[in-house]
Amino acid sequence: MADSRPVLAMVLKGYPRISETFISNEIRLLEELGLRIRIISMRKPRESFAHASVSRIRAEVVYLPEMLSGHWGEFLRRNLRQLRARPAAYLKATARMLRQLIKTRRSASLKHLLQAGYLLQDPKSDPPAAHFHAHFAHSPGSVARYAAMLTGLPFSFTGHAKDVYTQNPASLAEKLRHAAFAVTCTGHNRDYLERLAAGRTPVHLVYHGIDLSLFTPGPPPPLEPPFRILAVARLTAKKGLPTVIRALALLAEQGLDFTFDLIGEGEDRQKLEALAGYSGLATRVCFLGALPHEQVLEFYRAAHVFVLGCQVLQNGDRDGIPNVLVEAMAMGVPVAATHVSAIPELVEEGKTGLLVPPGDPEALAQAVYRLVTDAALRDRIIPAARDTVRADFDNTVHTARLANIFRALAGSPPGMFADPEPDASGSLKP
16 A cells, blocks of 8 residues: 655755764654654765664655755756746745845855755655654754745754754744744753744754663673773764863873773864873773764773763854763763753763863863762762663653654644544544
8 A cells, every 4th residue: 555644854964874873763763653754864974884773764765965066967957847846936945045145155055945956856755745854953954944945835943952052043043933843852952942933933842862772781890990981972072072081181190090982983083192192091092983883882881980071162062962971871881071051951960970060171080080989979870860861861752752743733734744543444544
């Protein structure tokens, strides 16, 4: 039988991405809850592998050309077809693009309009989408918005961190005004977006959460040196990894015996390697690069403490609640982190972890030292942290809530994604 369910088009920056497991898990769970999803990816994956959970996703994937150059002919052909199909809508979207182009003097708006026209004329975009939802409010949100303008359909977006705080507030407020609704993953973000929305667009808080069935701790490692310290992060400035390395250098000077496993890849790798060498930690720090999820779990099970030094950058870029903190807490690894953004929504100082000011290596060193040497503190924090994750960060609970938001608010008219009801014969009504 043909699948008659409406299509929810999910616009992503890239798919799949190792650092965005929470998105692939969300899509998989939404599918299991009965939603039909089409993935629109603005670029192809840059990693050579994907987490195993991606193989369970059934959604078809439409990849857009990442660059206009080299693809102008196909972009123009598809956009001309879209112009002929809906001329008034296309001209209205073009007028909006030109206003944005004049205001910002950047070609991104033109690219986003052309990408929207491209995806609407893709053979894989059949049947047509009934709603466009973007993960991230910046460029995916812009493509989703133009697709909505060109079709007359509604769009929505999930705001995360960088996409929310590095975007011009006036531009984000305008995007919010035109969205059917917005979703975000922290209370800190929700408060900010609600101020920008000024009551005109509903903003829903839905934590990402994790798959609790995957994060099952083994027997804890003996609390004895050398202590194993772990971080999992993209090697980028907002993660505050230089603060972590400086804190560990202080611990080495104090005579603490430890090793530091750093899992992740990013543009700052060479700088961090140089800093580790300069700080006398070259033999203690292991740069492991990006690893499959199954291997990361083994590092969690062997770790004595998990550490991150997240900070807010000058351009506003920051984390929300790094999922790796949730994962570490679920795995029984006590965390030392910074009092930044929404992290205190997860880590309660002295109860479920330790928090210090960002950019303070002395305070972070002291927190790590306490967590690897104070057995009584660990005995209090570890079970309390796991209880918090189980109670508040179960991704099945939060994805079910997100599915209900789509069922109630997505589509035109809203409610078209609701579960079909059986008729008198027991068959499902369309």
